[in-house]
Amino acid sequence: MNNFLLTIVITGLIYTLPMNFKPVFANRITEANYDNLKIGMTYQEVKEILGREGEIYTEYNSPTLKNFGMAYRWLNNDGTGIVAAFDYQNKLIQLTAQNLKTNNFGINREPPVVTSVNMENIKVGMTYDEVRTIIGNGGTKQPTRDNYLTNPNTTKYIWLNPDDTSMTIIFDSNQKVVTIRTQNMNTYNFGNPFWNQPLPVYSITGEKYEKLQLGMTYQEIRNILKEEGELDTEFDPEAFEKSRAATEMQVNTTAYRQSLFAQEQQNETKEEDKIKDAYKWMNPDKTGIKVVFNIQDKAVAIYTFGLGVGLE
Numbered sequence: 001m002n003n004f005l006l007t008i009v010i011t012g013l014i015y016t017l018p019m020n021f022k023p024v025f026a027n028r029i030t031e032a033n034y035d036n037l038k039i040g041m042t043y044q045e046v047k048e049i050l051g052r053e054g055e056i057y058t059e060y061n062s063p064t065l066k067n068f069g070m071a072y073r074w075l076n077n078d079g080t081g082i083v084a085a086f087d088y089q090n091k092l093i094q095l096t097a098q099n100l101k102t103n104n105f106g107i108n109r110e111p112p113v114v115t116s117v118n119m120e121n122i123k124v125g126m127t128y129d130e131v132r133t134i135i136g137n138g139g140t141k142q143p144t145r146d147n148y149l150t151n152p153n154t155t156k157y158i159w160l161n162p163d164d165t166s167m168t169i170i171f172d173s174n175q176k177v178v179t180i181r182t183q184n185m186n187t188y189n190f191g192n193p194f195w196n197q198p199l200p201v202y203s204i205t206g207e208k209y210e211k212l213q214l215g216m217t218y219q220e221i222r223n224i225l226k227e228e229g230e231l232d233t234e235f236d237p238e239a240f241e242k243s244r245a246a247t248e249m250q251v252n253t254t255a256y257r258q259s260l261f262a263q264e265q266q267n268e269t270k271e272e273d274k275i276k277d278a279y280k281w282m283n284p285d286k287t288g289i290k291v292v293f294n295i296q297d298k299a300v301a302i303y304t305f306g307l308g309v310g311l312e
Helices: 002-016 031-036 043-050 116-121 128-135 218-225 237-251 260-272
Strands: 068-075 081-087 092-098 140-142 155-160 166-171 177-183 275-282 288-294 299-305
Touching (some): 031 043, 043 068, 043 081, 218 288, 237 275
Antiparallel strands (some): 068 081, 081 092, 140 155, 155 166, 275 288
8 A cells, every 4th residue: 555655656746847857967978078089080989978969060160170061069958068070971070178177188189289277377467478387388479450449569479279279368568468368268268357357456545544644745645655646637736726715715804904014924935835736646446535735845735536534
């Protein structure tokens, strides 16, 4: 009786499973399968290693591949797998691993110049020498087109593999990496990755602002902020002086009652305090600090942008 009930329960479970259910681990394509394939094998030999028929891959396109006849694809349920191209004699001429994270390019195959592991280790900002050390090869220098998107001082190198996969890296005038591109490489990284770029540094803070004081010299302020300021080319010293004079007049309503001697002294002081220029210390998000200096190189006004402290 118990066995009969168990049979009914199991049968019910089978019939309630989704019709599109696929066994996840059945005939799974692995890195080991990929590494056992050899260029020159027949389709039948490849099929025996992979354990099942491949599906015809009509979207495969390789205009540079000679004697191309047919392509097949073996996919796992998670989208990983292998694409194999055969010639007109049904012999394997090219392999591509799709996100199997394999570094081995197969038995009896010409080794690659550059791999996806190299790609993952190269970062924006590295020098050409550092890249060459990682790859173990200097690459081939390419001509750089001059257009509004390309700095004429950049240099482009390409590392080309025997299977036509490749990596292209563009270096700036200081021979540092600015762009990374790959062509059909087995990698999750898709070239010029934003996650490879150095994180922006927000060095100008409210805490540093609190240490600044009027009367400080440029060098004293520079030592507190830990970097050189940028000259504010849009700053108008004459307009600033007029604005400051108007503010002082509103505050000091007795300015016109002072003696002639006192007014002359005030004029001399203002002449010494004549405005020279202004410098900015800015973060990547446009927050920061601006300081106005007089001809004695002393701070006469300090402004902040988005720091939540001081005059904004």
